[in-house]
């Protein structure tokens with residue numbers, strides 16, 4: 001066998017990235033866009049000889065699966081955004097549950113029940129777009145990076161976003177090309193427009209143009225066009241002249257800084273280009289409701305949210321009476337959290353701590369026990385002494401929680417009764433963390449389909465403290 005050779009494969013499974021898996025002459029082959037049950041012809045692109053693993057591209061479907069569906073998007077297969085759109089949506093949910101089962105069994109030895117994946121509306125679910133600019137046939141275009149590359153596949157719409165994106169792309173490209181602007185080229189590091197970042201929440205639009213510079217000529221024309229299409233919108237420029245994969249620059253130039261806010265589950269929250277929001281409104285609400293159900297917030301409950309972002313989840317629970325301790329590492333997010341609680345009249349219900357969960361969680365508990373005084377320790381000690389129940393929520397980024405956080409929670413479980421709820425966006429780090437949380441047993445696992453047509457899944461795990469010996 002060698003690269004460029006075409007082979008015929010029976011596809012027997014789907015991999016973690018949504019690729020079809022087939023066996024050939026003792027090798028395991030990964031073939032993107034092939035489905036289990038299919039017979040396909042695939043061209044070998046790469047062989048890992050020592051590992052008996054190969055990669056191939058789909059050339060022909062000899063016998064299709066009954067679960068293969070027609071995709072509405074004519075960029076599917078070229079744009080790197082979706083890898084599962086060709087699989088019937090109900091089967092995507094089954095695939096995500098099965099993958100989660102496999103990885104939790106393999107890395108955490110977990111063989112218990114997993115609830116069915118909570119489904120989403122499969123299309124137009126994203127409230128945020130981040131599209132790179134590029135030059136196509138001498139004109140500015142936006143689109144998505146082709147799978148595994150930094151080459152632009154130009155797009156005028158995307159089925160994962162509502163029609164608002166189509167309108168925004170049109171206005172932006174008309175403006176850029178009428179003004180004769182240029183798109184940034186990663187190789188030469190020349191050209192102005194880098195990314196169009198847009199958040200469309202509750203009918204309000206916030207656009208940020210990330211640029212290799214500090215100004216855009218004729219920007220007022222863009223403001224007028226935007227305002228006509230998206231009344232009350234906000235516009236920022238974000239200079240980013242660095243040769244980096246980080247999209248946003250560190251600063252914002254307000255061009256039309258209309259203050260934006262939305263009401264989410266009874267909490268009024270400001271939206272700015274740096275704020276983190278779950279990207280699927282429907283699933284965010286289902287997931288938050290599920291976590292809130294587990295926490296059962298009331299004045300008799302203390303919630304510690306260890307990766308709190310701007311503290312939205314805690315704010316919803318504080319509104320329902322809970323006493324909240326938010327821990328968040330990004331300074332700006334903590335400033336936003338303080339404003340959020342103030343604006344919603346719940347500042348007395350919460351303390352927003354800025355710091356690393358690995359350190360702050362330990363400090364909150366140990367300093368409280370050793371009688372050290374800080375505002376948060378005094379409050380925490382008071383609440384614990386009055387017999388309130390403690391619920392700890394972890395919602396870390398993709399890299400999961402650190403070993404220190406797991407160790408702190410294991411130690412804490414010997415001293416304090418509490419429940420633990422972990423929201424994960426990465427099954428691999430989740431499975432490692434379940435194994436590290438050795439003083440806890442899993443009481444329920446529910447996956448949520450935050451990202452239809454991609455292999456990603458959001459998972460909520462509830463833990464109980466194992467019986468102490």
Ligand SMILES: C[S@@+](CC[C@H](N)C(=O)[O-])C[C@H]1O[C@@H](n2cnc3c(N)ncnc32)[C@H](O)[C@@H]1O
Pocket residue numbers: 276277278306307308309310311312313327328329330333355356357358395396397
């Ligand atoms: C997945 S977001 C969750 C945000 C929030 N729970 C929500 O639903 O909007 C993860 C958050 O953890 C923060 N973070 C990352 N590493 C952290 C750490 N070591 N300690 C505390 N917060 C951290 C990030 O800045 C981010 O706001």
